[in-house]
Amino acid sequence: MSDVALAPGSTNVTWNPPARGIVGMVCLIIAEAAIFVxxxxxxxxxxxxxxxxxxxxxVLSLPIFTSICLLSSSLTVHAAVSALxxxxxxxxxxxxxxxxxxxxxxxxxxxxEWYDLIYNHGLTIRTNLFGTTxxxxxxxxxxxxxxxxxxxxxxxxxxxxxxxxxxxxxxxEVLSLYWHFVDAVWVVVFLVVYVLGR
Amino acid sequence: xxxxxxxxxxxxxxxxxxxxxRKLWLEVLHDWVTTVxxxxxxxxxxxxxxxxxxxxxxxxxxxxxxLAVPNNSFVSPEVFNGLFTMHGTTMVFFVGMPILFGFGxxxxxxxxxxxxxxxxxxxxxxxxxxxFGGFLLYYSYIGGSGLYGAGSAPDVxxxxxxxxxxxxxSPGHSTDYWTLSLLLTGIGTIGTxxxxxxxxxxxxxxxxxxxxxxxxxxLYLVTSGLTFVAVGPLTxxxxxxxxxRYLGSHxxxxxAGGSAVLWMHFFWIFGHxxxxxxxxxxxxxxxxxxxVFSRKAIFGYPAMVAAxxxxxxxxxxxxxHHMFTVGLGPAENTFFVLAxxxxxxxxxxxxxxxLATLWGGKIQxxxxxxxxxxxxxxxxxxxxxxxxxxxxxxxWQLGNSYFVVAHFHYVLVGAILFMLFSxxxxxxxxxxxxxxxxxxGKWHFWLFVIGFHLTFDFMHVPGLLGMPRxxxxxxxxxxxxxxxxIISSGAVVQAVATLLFVYNMVISxxxxxxxxxxxxxxxxxxxxxxxxxxSYNFAETPEVSSRRPLWDLKHPDDPDSDYExxxxxxxxxxxxxx
Numbered sequence: 001m002s003d004v005a006l007a008p009g010s011t012n013v014t015w016n017p018p019a020r021g022i023v024g025m026v027c028l029i030i031a032e033a034a035i036f037v038x039x040x041x042x043x044x045x046x047x048x049x050x051x052x053x054x055x056x057x058x059v060l061s062l063p064i065f066t067s068i069c070l071l072s073s074s075l076t077v078h079a080a081v082s083a084l085x086x087x088x089x090x091x092x093x094x095x096x097x098x099x100x101x102x103x104x105x106x107x108x109x110x111x112x113e114w115y116d117l118i119y120n121h122g123l124t125i126r127t128n129l130f131g132t133t134x135x136x137x138x139x140x141x142x143x144x145x146x147x148x149x150x151x152x153x154x155x156x157x158x159x160x161x162x163x164x165x166x167x168x169x170x171x172x173e174v175l176s177l178y179w180h181f182v183d184a185v186w187v188v189v190f191l192v193v194y195v196l197g198r
Numbered sequence: 199x200x201x202x203x204x205x206x207x208x209x210x211x212x213x214x215x216x217x218x219x220r221k222l223w224l225e226v227l228h229d230w231v232t233t234v235x236x237x238x239x240x241x242x243x244x245x246x247x248x249x250x251x252x253x254x255x256x257x258x259x260x261x262x263x264x265l266a267v268p269n270n271s272f273v274s275p276e277v278f279n280g281l282f283t284m285h286g287t288t289m290v291f292f293v294g295m296p297i298l299f300g301f302g303x304x305x306x307x308x309x310x311x312x313x314x315x316x317x318x319x320x321x322x323x324x325x326x327x328x329x330f331g332g333f334l335l336y337y338s339y340i341g342g343s344g345l346y347g348a349g350s351a352p353d354v355x356x357x358x359x360x361x362x363x364x365x366x367x368s369p370g371h372s373t374d375y376w377t378l379s380l381l382l383t384g385i386g387t388i389g390t391x392x393x394x395x396x397x398x399x400x401x402x403x404x405x406x407x408x409x410x411x412x413x414x415x416x417l418y419l420v421t422s423g424l425t426f427v428a429v430g431p432l433t434x435x436x437x438x439x440x441x442x443r444y445l446g447s448h449x450x451x452x453x454a455g456g457s458a459v460l461w462m463h464f465f466w467i468f469g470h471x472x473x474x475x476x477x478x479x480x481x482x483x484x485x486x487x488x489x490v491f492s493r494k495a496i497f498g499y500p501a502m503v504a505a506x507x508x509x510x511x512x513x514x515x516x517x518x519h520h521m522f523t524v525g526l527g528p529a530e531n532t533f534f535v536l537a538x539x540x541x542x543x544x545x546x547x548x549x550x551x552x553l554a555t556l557w558g559g560k561i562q563x564x565x566x567x568x569x570x571x572x573x574x575x576x577x578x579x580x581x582x583x584x585x586x587x588x589x590x591x592x593x594w595q596l597g598n599s600y601f602v603v604a605h606f607h608y609v610l611v612g613a614i615l616f617m618l619f620s621x622x623x624x625x626x627x628x629x630x631x632x633x634x635x636x637x638x639g640k641w642h643f644w645l646f647v648i649g650f651h652l653t654f655d656f657m658h659v660p661g662l663l664g665m666p667r668x669x670x671x672x673x674x675x676x677x678x679x680x681x682x683x684i685i686s687s688g689a690v691v692q693a694v695a696t697l698l699f700v701y702n703m704v705i706s707x708x709x710x711x712x713x714x715x716x717x718x719x720x721x722x723x724x725x726x727x728x729x730x731x732x733s734y735n736f737a738e739t740p741e742v743s744s745r746r747p748l749w750d751l752k753h754p755d756d757p758d759s760d761y762e763x764x765x766x767x768x769x770x771x772x773x774x775x776x
Contacts, residue, residue, distance in 0.1 A: 015404040015405070017399060017400045017401070017402055018399055018400055019400065020316040020317070020396045020397075020400035020401065023395060023396040023399045023400050024320075024392050024393070024395075024396040027391070027392040027395050027422075027426060028388075028392055030423075030426040030430075031388045031391075031392070031425075031426035031427075031429070031430045032430070033430070034426060034427045034428075034429075034430025034431055034434075035430045035431070035433055035434040035437075036434075037430075037431070038431045038435065038464055038467075039438075042438065042449060042460065045457070046455075049455050050455060051454060051455045125441065125445050125446065125447045126446040126447065126448075128448070128454065129448055129454065129455050129456060131447075132441070132447035132448045132449060132456075133449075135447075136437070136438065136441055136447065136449075140437075
């Protein structure tokens with residue numbers, strides 16, 4: 001018995017299970033999506049329930065330019081991954097730098113918007129239910145943008161130092177999945193906060 | 199590329215370990231703290247959960263002493279509030295989750311023929327952050343009073359309804375300890391669940407297609423998937439609670455237009471899938487243990503998988519049956535009544551599949567099998583009281599009574615803990631290399647069965663008589679006295695049985711007979727390597743061609759692959775018969 005094969009009759013089938021990095025990131029995205037769903041439900045539930053002003057209509061303006069920046073950064077990060085797949089490291093660095101820049105513009109836009117809301121309109125997280133749900137939902141998203149930017153900047157750093165090679169393209173793809181998720185969430189947040197909520 | 203793995207060769211590494219010199223305890227400690235090995239992390243999960251099982255069990259005993267007789271003053275009302283909060287929180291987050299993830303961590307890579315988990319360092323991180331969460335919760339006994347000198351342990355109940363958790367009603371930091379510890383544990387839980395999914399999807403050994411995956415990894419896959427969509431909302435709700443308490447936001451502040459009911463929804467969107475997160479691994483153990491001791495392959499493998507996935511989906515749409523007494527309105531009530539009843543269909547499929555596995559089998563009544571059969575009976579009864587409570591008008595009468603407490607303890611103790619004990623008796627030989635004493639085990643089983651039924655059968659009665667949960671005492675003329683006395687005496691019997699189990703585990707580690715690689719003549723891959731397995735699990739990556747690779751190994755003339763459905767195999771079987 002001790003000399004029997006563990007796999008009688010098995011043939012030389014190719015065995016290619018999915019990459020663990022991709023699977024792990026998809027799982028993380030599902031869990032993160034669940035967190036966002038709860039914040040979005042809270043936002044929708046509390047629309048128009050604030051006991052005092054200011055209301056979204058009074059103070060919110062559409063952040064169209066920064067939204068375009070963030071959404072187009074999805075394309076640039078994708079371009080970075082495909083450049084790395086073709087072993088074009090310099091092009092990859094360039095696209096990564098563009099992505100970081102576009103993400104940075106978005107974040108600066110949010111910072112400007114918050115400054116305006118706090119100092120010119122007197123809206124803080126304690127003011128009313130709109131403030132509570134607005135700052136927590138947009139803040140949660142901005143936190144994810146910050147995390148993504150830190151990771152992308154690290155990737156850019158490695159890329160500029162020439163340490164990012166063709167065989168790292170799967171890892172960069174995992175990171176790009178996260179960034180696509182952050183962008184996709186912004187579409188929902190934009191629709192809920194700036195379109196539905198106003 | 200069929201790899202030939204002689205069994206003798208696979209056990210050789212164990213002898214090498216015995217030759218190494220005795221290590222200093224500091225080296226051993228360093229080894230465990232810095233380890234990324236899935237078996238050691240699994241064992242640390244289990245050890246940490248057993249520690250908290252004793253702690254939370256002790257809290258339950260204190261509560262039962264307080265309630266044994268009317269007008270008792272064994273503990274004060276404040277202490278009692280802390281006890282039931284800590285008991286519930288600990289049992290769910292620091293016993294149930296870690297012990298199940300511990301078994302998953304230990305068993306899944308072995309069962310799928312992998313070297314380790316997909317992300318070993320994330321695995322270690324998840325364990326340590328979860329463990330830190332547990333100790334942070336208990337630190338509230340020291341630090342909970344905060345600057346205001348009010349309260350000690352969290353006393354808001356394990357589901358912490360608003361507005362009890364508001365700053366005004368819960369000054370000091372006890373609620374913050376509760377929130378933060380659950381937040382941290384949640385991060386660890388999601389990390390481990392992610393790891394389990396990636397391991398099962400990406401680390402399977404060659405030949406192990408999803409239709410050949412043993413049922414234990416399959417059910418852990420469903421549990422982990424549920425973890426993402428259940429623990430995510432809990433994390434979100436805890437962030438909101440922290441914002442309310444620290445930054446003065448108004449999510450659950452009714453005076454500013456916020457909603458206390460929203461917290462209930464958010465908590466139970468986590469809370470009910472959580473029950474299935476805990477019970478699916480128990481089903482997973484039953485799926486492995488019942489066939490082995492019936493000497494038959496599991497009945498209805500595809501139906502088992504489908505039922506588990508079905509339970510996973512349906513469990514996401516039943517949460518508000520915890521909230522019938524809130525007054526949701528007829529439409530919502532009807533939906534959640536029907537959804538709750540619907541979940542008994544896939545659960546029933548599972549029960550019938552286990553019965554069909556037992557049917558006609560050569561049943562071996564080992565202690566592991568006895569616990570598994572106890573599980574079958576008790577889980578059925580727990581399901582029946584569950585159907586009773588799913589009917590909204592019945593729930594209006596008995597919601598928040600001891601009937602509810604009896605029902606969910608029937609699930610958590612009668613089903614999950616029984617299956618956990620079964621798993622300990624079944625896999626202890628693999629983990630330590632020594633058999634547990636069957637004689638002590640039988641004492642453990644019978645004492646625990648008697649104690650369990652004394653406590654939880656009779657707990658239904660004071661519930662029907664109107665005794666609400668979470669009261670610290672009651673008057674003598676209510677007619678609850680004799681029932682509470684029986685319940686409390688049953689709790690003592692269970693405690694004695696558990697001590698016997700702990701004694702068995704300790705004594706068998708030193709004196710138990712050697713197990714050898716495969717003491718139960720089982721069929722899954724973990725029994726192909728030595729007991730305890732070497733740190734690299736398998737000397738050579740195994741390759742499988744059916745759901746029971748060790749059966750194929752032992753019966754090369756009659757391999758399972760001839761019988762399992764699938765396009766490749768039907769052809770093989772045909773060729774053979776030709």
